[in-house]
Every structure is written in structure tokens, then in C-alpha cells.
Amino acid sequence: MSREAAGDRVGDETGSDRYRHLIEHVQDAVVEFNLVDGEPVVSDINRAFVDVFGYDADEIRGEPLNEWVVPDWRLAEAKELDANTASGEINYQQVTRETATGLREFLYRGIPYDGSERGNGGLDGGFAVYTDLTEVSRNERRLEVLNRVLRHNLRNSANVIAGHTTRLLAELDGQDRETTEVAATIERAAHELERLAEEASHIRRVLEHPTDETTDIDPEPIVRSVVSEHRGLTPTASIEVADSDAGPVMADSRLRYAIESLVDNAIEHNPSPKPRVRVRIEESDGAADAACGNWVEIHVEDDGPRIPAAERDVIVDRTGITPTHHGSGLGLWLTELTVEAFGGEVSFGRSDLGGNDVSIRLRRS
Template sequence: MAGEPTDERVADGSNDGRYRHLIEHVQDAVVEFTLADGEPTVSDVNRAFVDVFGYEADDIRGESLNEWVVPDWKLAEARELDTNTASGAINYQQVTRETATGLREFLYRGIPYATGDADDDTPDGGFAVYTDLTEVSRNERRLEVLNRILRHNLRNNANVVAGHTTRLLAQLEDRRGKTVDVAATIERAAHELEQLADEANHIRQVLEHPTDEVADIDPEPTVRAVVDDHRERTPSADIEIETGETGRVMADSRLRYAVDSLVDNAIEHNPSPEPRVRLRITSAEGLSGAASGEWVVIHVEDDGPQIPADERDVIRDGSAITPTHHGSGLGLWLAELTVETFGGELSFGASDLGGNDVSIRLRRR
């Protein structure tokens, strides 16, 4: 399907010729596959698949579809969809898939068919149709973040400043009360407003930059620069770094925004007078069939309290953003939006330090 259609295929008037002409010219990425033991093997792809996924048709024909387009941490989900297809059901689901330039969001339709070669109507092949929703999904999430979270936090901190300023003026008039405590509260709220403004500005820079430009950097200097900066800003924190030979990743200088935000969160939300943070850069091998399918993971670990489940969920699922369920600030969102701009993923786990392991997964260049 990925080649230029011949005159015979279009002009012969057959159903097969017309169907192939249609598939070849639709803008959605289409894969035709055979099913053997529930595993989809690529028979052919259309030109839109080559354009969107970045894999050449000759390279992927005859290969396992899952090994090329499914990230290893999404394999269980893909196998469940394959089971549905093998049973004759049509799948319709939003999925994350791996392309040559990183992760993208798709509306996936799995459409099975039976060729009639078997004695029954058991599906032995099908079509996978992928509609690229990446920019639509990202834009919806960005609008929700800026509308709900930014407005909520600005209003709350402005109310704190206004309310405590009134109290401070009253206490100064009668020379009674804990004016120092009130002043400290105002100072903290003002500092949070300044930080919020900085994070909002960084988000603006992330969103204004084109996402289709391929860039690559060595992540180690960025991570080391963030560590050096936070060691100077918070000398009481115990900040460790572990690196290895990982190579370059698909990202640019804005990666620092994400790493810095995660380190800042790990320190800021740890009640310990000596918070512990560990940054590790590791390799994560992708599935063996995918060309250059290796990933680099930047772990930011701490020994502080677990990030609340609702805050993790709202990062994972933008549809969960509501006036009362939106996360406590812009730091995690800055990291999430930055990483997804590079076709990567932000994930949450537990660290052997006793706290969180927030990981940035980026495609190796």
C-alpha cells in the first residue's frame, strides 16, 4: 500500500482496486495485518503510516506490529486489544504509540476480518487505523491547565496576601499580635506567586516552540547543572547524582525546565530539615523489533511523602481536571508538558529512598 498505486489498481474497476486506492490516500495511518496465535504481523501499510510513524514500509512488512509501535510499558494494553480483535470484536480506543520521533496519541480502530481460508469465520487478519490526536489532546490539556490551575492558584495566593495585609495593618495600629508571623505568611504567598509566574512563563516557552522540529542533546550536562543549582540554593538538602553511558536523547535545552521542576518539588514538599534527593540517568531498552527503540530514563527520587494519588491521576489524565481536582501547582504540569513536547513520558513510582520516583522517559537519538 505504501507505494504509488499503479494504473491497473485504480482503473480496473474492481472492489480490491478501489479499496486499495482509498486506503492509500486517506490521511489516517493504516496497517493491514495477519493474525497468528493472536499476534498481529504487518502485511502492508499506507503512505500516511510511513509519514506519521516514520518507519519505512519495507522495514516493517512481515514484522510484529506490536514490537514496532507499542512501548514496552503499554504491551499489556495492546495484547488485550489483540485478544478482542482475534475474537471478532472491533476495537475503538485512544492509545499511546511509539513512532520514530517519540510517543504520540492516537485514536485506534482495530477492524478484524476473515479471509475464508479457515473452516469457520474466525478472524485471521485485520486493519489497524490510527488517527493522530497528539496536538488535539495536548492543546485540550494545556487549556485546562492554564484555565483551572493557574487561575485557582493565583486567586488563592492573592487572597492570602490581601487578607494577611489587612491583619498586619490592624496589628500595627494597636501594636499587638504576632505581626512577624503575619508578615512571614505574606512573604511565603508572594514567593509562591513569583514561582507560579516563572513556571507559567516556562510553560509558555514550551508551548510556543514548534514540536515537529527534531533536536537532540546529551541529558547529563543538563542534569548536573540542575543539581549544582539546587545544591547552592538549598545547602541543607542531600542531592546525589548517578549517571552512565546513555547517549543523546530527543530533547532540547527546555529539558532543564522539567528536571528543575521535579527537583524543586522533591525538596519543597519534603518536611524533613535535610531532604534527600537522588537523580539517576539510566537506559531502558525498547522492544527488540523497533528500529532505534531504546529509551533513556531520568529518575528524580526523594525520601519525602508520596505524591497524592489525585495529583498523579490528574497529570496522567487531563480529563480529570476540575475546579476541585487539578493538582496543587504548575511544577508537575511544567514537567509533563515539557516531556510530552519531546515525545516522551512522565511516570510515577516509589523509590527505595522511601519516597517518590518521578521519571522522565525520552527516546534515544
Template sequence: MVRNAADGRSDGGAAPDRYHHLIEHVQDAVVEFELVDGDPIVTDVNRAFVEVFGYSADEIAGESLNEWVVPGWKLSEAEQLDSNTASGEVNYKQVTRETANGLREFLYRGVPYAGCEESDAAVEGGFAVYTDLTEVSRNERRLEVLNRILRHNLRNNANIVAGHTTRLLAELDEQTAESTSVAATIERAAHELERLAEEAGHIRRILDHPADEPTDIDPAPMVLSVADEHRERAPNAAVEVDIDDPGQVMADTRLRYAVDSLVDNAIEHNPNPQPRVRVRIAKADEAPDEASGEWVAIHVEDDGPRIPADERDVILDGSQITPTHHGSGLGLWLTELTVETFGGALSFGESDLGGNDVSIRLRRR
């Protein structure tokens, strides 16, 4: 490929061969074209183009690229992109293009011949590079639909179940202990569904807005607020706060999702009638992966049963997620994804309270 691109633009005979070898083996579909009255006429294509679009080099060479791959209702968009290329501009756009097997989504890059934009001469042609985004785009749409429908249905039906179960419990006050126990179990399951929908929403917000630029937050006020909320929500639980090392860390207000989830798990999954939880902010004993710089750890400790090893492994070690090996809920996933967003690390240990010590390590600001 790129035989014509090298004409008059190479410093030696080896360069065209190198360019040909490179473009022929990239996974993106690449088309070389000449601009004839503003219309891109195909001069060559690489192997990936043939595989993705389903048109052979022989049948499309010498033809208008737009006539082959641009749906009629997208022609004006394509002509504008070609005009940009003709003016020497490298341009990018997510586009819909037609293949032999139907429409697909691509990231399009129009690249004029190198050097032409620096002269007064009209650009004679260039390259069209197509990165196939079809599956990515479709998966994003599917996840969005599932996220909205699942969360909506979970929340609505959980509210219905919880509301009716509360009424049922009131009516069963003088009934059998077995009936009351069954109703109480249903009520707990309904509240778990409500919590699941809430955590799914938090995860969506974490994934939709990654921390592209470093931000900072003092975690102490947030930790104190989370502790107060859980004392009100679970008055039988003893929630302590110990701030040994206050200061700013590299995170933002979404850090609250992670801390709140860990405290909630520590209370909800503890069979003790009076569970004990301690949230502690301290200088990290060691940095993740021996990284340089100072790190701060937010420890959430409890006196409950240890988190099963398989649940820790699937979160931390990249163990394969299967229908039976995925963790029992979204809480730890929410924490891991939140901490990962801020370039931190999650770790599990044993607390001197007798249960878990789940720590969030973040770089000091």
C-alpha cells in the first residue's frame, strides 16, 4: 500500500517499503485516496480495510470512497470532512459508515499528505483511517439501557416490597413468631435491593466522570459525616472515628461513596447485636507497589467475620468473574472502582478489633 503517497515525498527507496509494511499491518482500516474535484478517489487500501468493510482493493480502487462507504443521509458530513482534508487539516469525527454487512460506527481520521498544509499548493490527497467502535458504542448503549431499567425496577419494586412488608409486620405483632420472622426476612431483602440500586447509581457516576485532573480533599470532615449518618441509621452500632493524620489527599467528593460503602458493609454483615466499627485516618505504613511519595490510609475496621478470600481475590487480583465467582454485592466493587479512579489502592487486613481492616490508600496532596 501507499505507493502513490511516496511519489516525490521520500528521501530514499527504503521509506516507501517501511510505510507500506507499517500501514499494511495496523489493525485500523486505512484508505489512501486522491482528491479529484473534492471527491476522494481510492488509490489503495490495507488488509484491515478489506476485512472490516468487506470490499476488495480491486473492486474499490479508482472509485469514489464516499459512494462506497458513506450512507446517503451522511453525505454532507463526509463532504465537509473531505473539504477539511483538502485544506490541509487533520480532522477527527465519530461517524457511521456502510460496509458490505451493514452500518458500523467508526472513529474517522482524515490525514492529508504530509507537508501539503505548509505550502500554498492544493492538497492532492491523503489517508482515511477508520477505527471500528461498533461494539464499544453498542455495549455503551446496552449498559446505559440496562443501568437505567435495572436501577429503576429494582428501586421501585424494592420500595413496594418494603412498604407492604412493614404493614405486614405491624399486623403480625400478635401472630406466630415464624410468620413474623418470614416477614422480617423479606423486609431485609427489600432494603438490600434498595441499597443495590443506590450503589449501582454511584458506580455509574464514578465511571462516567473519571478523575482526569488531580483534585484534592480533606477526608476528615467527610469521615465524620459518614460516621454520624451511620450512628443515626444503626443506633445499635458503635461507630468510632480516629484521625491520626489529617490533611489533603488526591481525591474528590466521590470518595464518600467508598467510605460509606465500607462502613455500611461492616455494620450490615456483622451478626453481633452491637457491631463495632472504627474509621481511622493515618499515614500509610507502606506505599502501593513501593511508589514514591507520602500516602494516607483510611482504615475501616470492624469486629465481624472476615471477608471471604474469594471475594477479596476477585476484587484485588483480577480473578476471573464468573456466574458463581463475582462477589456477593456491589459494595466492594464500588469501593475498588472509586479508589482506582483516584490512583489509589485498596487492601485487606485483620483489625485488632478481631475482624476486618479494609484500607483505602491515597496519595497525599
């Protein structure tokens, strides 16, 4: 054998070793198979397959793969995928497969390889790669049930409580001060529940429709619309809007949720009878390099009490989320999740009005 040929062989073996090392240590379950009359027969598996499916290499090697992992009622689906693989097509599909402990859901990829390099004259095998989606899928379904049932029932019950309490307050008409105060407290709590249900609905819309494509929108009309609405709802509040020529940002109409939530919080959590709010849009100048002009900041400022550090920290540093440390409401979460969907961030500062300066930073389109 020539030195060149020997060198090529050593190089191939080294590459193969690295390749085997990778397959052995990836977290996805991988099966290498030979195609025998169009049916995949196991030639090797990695450690992750043993861990996820619960079948040892010695007992499954040389066996038809489908007999071990495909439920009887899914055989037709599996045979169609195998036929695609045999024809040289790479398959991607979410599937249900049988493990030693029951059914689990996977993202399946069937990847054929060309056996002509081995002198076999065509396709003779491939890889089946399984990414376990079981917990993700189950959690999605659980959250969907909780969201639909809980949010629907919460909103309906809050509406009933608020309606009856409003009638009760009208009938009392201040006759019994203590009872009136109790009824007013119940009414406020009911309206807060209604608000939570609405915010949860907005969060669901944000999470269900991630921004996969680049979109742009001018935030100024949204800001002015939100401010106009809140001026009507709270005529005692002073809400200012600064003119802006910052231009469009990378976002869509859901940006309104974030801005609306911040303006609402600035008013609702201010004990002053005449809360003051200022909204301004400007180019980001927080960076020292020339790239800072690629970002736009939307500031919502107030003269109310500072947002507690625990509330701010749980948004900025989400590693601190615990059953007892998660924030007292959904408003800031709605803002954070909305802005996050657009590749931006939320930050907290102190305003020269004396209160909070909550800013949304978004990429200029």
C-alpha cells in the first residue's frame, strides 16, 4: 500500500473514531441500521438509546427495529417512513414510539447513507435519530388545559363577583361605612382578577406566535394610542408623550401589550390622586461603540413608589424564580415575554420624576 493510501486510511479511521465518539455522547437516541428487504435491522445503538428506550445493545442488535420500538397500530406509519429512507429521502416527523416503560413522543429523523462507498452498490442502511419530546408535549397540553379552563373560569367568576359587588355598593350608598369599605375591597380584588385573566390571555398570544420572520413597526403610533386610552380611563393622571423620530423597530402589533402594561402599572401602583407618567422613545445611547444607534429604547417613567427590588430581580435574573419568588403579578412578565419575543430586553432605572424608569430596548429595523 502506498504512503498516500495508508495516510488516507489512517485519516479515515481517525475521522471515524471522532464520529463514533460524537454519536456515543449526543443526548439524542441514535440507532444505526441495515436495510434488509426495505426493513431496518439494528446494527448498533448509542448510550442515549439505552437510557431512553430501556433496551440493551446486546438484546436489540440484529433485530428488526420496528418490532421493538413501533406500537402495532403505528406500523403503517413506520413502514412509510422506512420506504422514504430506502429511496434516499431524509425523514423528519413527530412520532409515538414504544419503550420498555411505555409510550413516548419523539422527533424522528431517518437518515440514509450510501453503501456504494463500501462497494455495496447503493443504499444499504442509515440512522434513526430520536429526540425525546415527551415532557415538552405533555407540558404543552397541560398548560393549554390550565390556560383555557383556569383563565375562562377565573374571568367568569371575577365578572360575577364584580357585578354583584357593584350592585351591593349602589344599594349601600354609603349607609354603612364599614360594609361599604369591605364591598369596595372585594370589587377592587375582582377587577384585579379580571386584569390578570386579560394579561394571561395576552401572554398566551405572545408565546403561541413567536416572531420567526423579521417584521417592523413604528412604536410611536402605538404609544400615542395607549396614552390616549389611559387618559380617558384615568382623567386625573398626567400622561406626557415626547415627540420621536427614532423610526421603526423590529417588532409587530403585540408590542402594544408591553407598552400598555407598563403605562397601566405606572398608574395603578401610584397612590397619588394625580399620578404622573411620561413616555418617550429615543435612540439607545448606552453603548460606547457606533453600534448603539442600532437600538431604540421606549421609556415609561412615573413619580410613584419604586418597583420593589425582588420584583425587578425576578424579571432581570430569571434564575431566581421559585414558588415563593416569582413576582406579584403578570404585568411585568407580560412586558418581558413580549419584548423577549422580539429579541429585545427590559431594564429598570430611576426617573428624574422621582419614581421608576422602565425601558424597553428593541432592535432598529
